[in-house]
Amino acid sequence: MGSGPNGLAAAVTLAQAGAQVLVLEAMDTLGGGVRTEELTLPGFAHDVCSGAHPMGILSPYLSTLPLAEHGLEWIRPPASVAHPLDDGPAVMLLRSVEETAGGLGDDGARYRRLVAPFVGKARSLLADALGPLGIPRHPLLMARFGLLGLRSAEGVARRFAGVRARALLAGCAAHSILPLSRMLSGAVGLMFLVTGHVEEWPVARGGSAAIARALAGYLASLGGRIETGRRVTSLTDLPPSRVVLFDTSPAQLADIGAPVLPARYLRRLRRYRYGPGVFKMDWALDGPIPWRDPRCLEASTVHLGGTFEEIAAAEAAVWRGEHPERPFVLVVQQSQHDPSRAPPGKHTGYAYCHVPAGSKVDLTETVERQIERFAPGFRDRILARRAMGPADLERHNPNNVGGAITGGVADLGQLFFRPVARWDPYATPNRRIFLCSASTPPGGGVHGMCGHHAARSALRRLKRHPIAPLA
Numbered sequence: 001m002g003s004g005p006n007g008l009a010a011a012v013t014l015a016q017a018g019a020q021v022l023v024l025e026a027m028d029t030l031g032g033g034v035r036t037e038e039l040t041l042p043g044f045a046h047d048v049c050s051g052a053h054p055m056g057i058l059s060p061y062l063s064t065l066p067l068a069e070h071g072l073e074w075i076r077p078p079a080s081v082a083h084p085l086d087d088g089p090a091v092m093l094l095r096s097v098e099e100t101a102g103g104l105g106d107d108g109a110r111y112r113r114l115v116a117p118f119v120g121k122a123r124s125l126l127a128d129a130l131g132p133l134g135i136p137r138h139p140l141l142m143a144r145f146g147l148l149g150l151r152s153a154e155g156v157a158r159r160f161a162g163v164r165a166r167a168l169l170a171g172c173a174a175h176s177i178l179p180l181s182r183m184l185s186g187a188v189g190l191m192f193l194v195t196g197h198v199e200e201w202p203v204a205r206g207g208s209a210a211i212a213r214a215l216a217g218y219l220a221s222l223g224g225r226i227e228t229g230r231r232v233t234s235l236t237d238l239p240p241s242r243v244v245l246f247d248t249s250p251a252q253l254a255d256i257g258a259p260v261l262p263a264r265y266l267r268r269l270r271r272y273r274y275g276p277g278v279f280k281m282d283w284a285l286d287g288p289i290p291w292r293d294p295r296c297l298e299a300s301t302v303h304l305g306g307t308f309e310e311i312a313a314a315e316a317a318v319w320r321g322e323h324p325e326r327p328f329v330l331v332v333q334q335s336q337h338d339p340s341r342a343p344p345g346k347h348t349g350y351a352y353c354h355v356p357a358g359s360k361v362d363l364t365e366t367v368e369r370q371i372e373r374f375a376p377g378f379r380d381r382i383l384a385r386r387a388m389g390p391a392d393l394e395r396h397n398p399n400n401v402g403g404a405i406t407g408g409v410a411d412l413g414q415l416f417f418r419p420v421a422r423w424d425p426y427a428t429p430n431r432r433i434f435l436c437s438a439s440t441p442p443g444g445g446v447h448g449m450c451g452h453h454a455a456r457s458a459l460r461r462l463k464r465h466p467i468a469p470l471a
């Protein structure tokens, strides 16, 4: 149920094992969080949800699949991240640790010492961090990472003296959608920094939808089928099957699975925390974003918010239920690296900021002001705009509960134990039913690992206890 990257990765894993697979997708188009549409003007292809894909290109599972043969082409920008400041040149996250450190002034050597132990072994680190729960395959590396990363971003930032390194860390840590004083926000910051030294954060040629199309194409080559426009609201909507994998929120699993799941498990699913939402904007632009520092155009992703302290204050405010005047804004500039996204000479713009769950506040002016702060003249380039608040995002995809975009809060209590604390979090007390969405480990992002692990859990169970199709 559901054709997001995790639903499709689950379907492919099952089909690779020889199962007959049917994917039912509620919407008329595939992909969940990897969709591309003309949201503003004809000829402008906007990523409705995910835009930049460090976890996609580095995914231990997706990278084993022949997705290039099914049309997926990653476009690597010259830089992963640009982080402009009010004064001085933008901080750049580049593939080279040396060059990145070179832009951090006196903190360069400290930065090198922070990331270097992990960069050479990044794929092993990712295999463990995104792998199934259990004993890591590289325990010493994971222990070293864990000791650092379990700390808050504030704790990790203390090793830096200057504004530039602290700001770069803050932008990467804010992807956690946690207050930067909260444990694990440091791990997310460190992980994103390390990924930038292994692969430039890419965009998908033609749009993120190419990821879903490639997965669907490969699934079809294995004999799997997909039906769109098939919203499942009850178990009676499902055809006979041995197992059902839900690429949904725990809330939908509880609603649809209520007749066959025990009350205690349902109560635990309903206590799941989704966390803040986002306010997303897309623009058709008459030219590139006129950054004060033109080097920002080299990056796929631009982090706006200024200093560590300012970003930390903005994220903390969101957790208090407030709308910061100067939010942390994450910009992706797909057309800068993929000209197929917009007519010649024109560009697409993409940005979002975090907001309290379910916020109804229109932040168009706030987001554009924050971009204008680092790119004076941005507003003059706008040909058309489209804004989507939490309610729009949830209407588009019920998995975005309250506008939450990564399947729920990923703090210590819920990153490893999602949706509930169980040895096998993908399995439910009903032996036919599994959860495979980003609300299972390793959580949000386009990497397909939740789906892959859930499918392996289902395959293990089918092997141990052959289950007859449910008529």
Ligand SMILES: Cc1cc2nc3c(=O)[nH]c(=O)nc-3n(C[C@H](O)[C@H](O)[C@H](O)COP(=O)(O)OP(=O)(O)OC[C@H]3O[C@@H](n4cnc5c(N)ncnc54)[C@H](O)[C@@H]3O)c2cc1C
Residues within 6 Å of the ligand: 001, 002, 003, 004, 005, 006, 007, 008, 024, 025, 026, 027, 030, 031, 032, 033, 034, 048, 049, 050, 051, 052, 053, 054, 055, 056, 230, 231, 232, 233, 247, 248, 252, 278, 280, 352, 393, 396, 397, 398, 399, 400, 404, 405, 406, 407, 436, 437, 438, 439, 443, 444, 445, 446, 447, 450
């Ligand atoms: C605005 C936004 C920006 C993001 N940016 C990035 C980014 O830059 N990089 C990144 O890696 N990640 C990003 N993400 C997160 C990423 O998109 C998600 O973590 C990822 O898509 C989760 O995949 P999934 O398969 O678990 O679920 P989803 O992608 O949410 O897919 C779930 C699918 O299930 C379908 N479905 C739900 N209920 C039913 C039902 N009852 N019956 C049938 N079908 C159903 C939905 O229609 C949907 O197609 C972003 C997300 C959003 C919303």
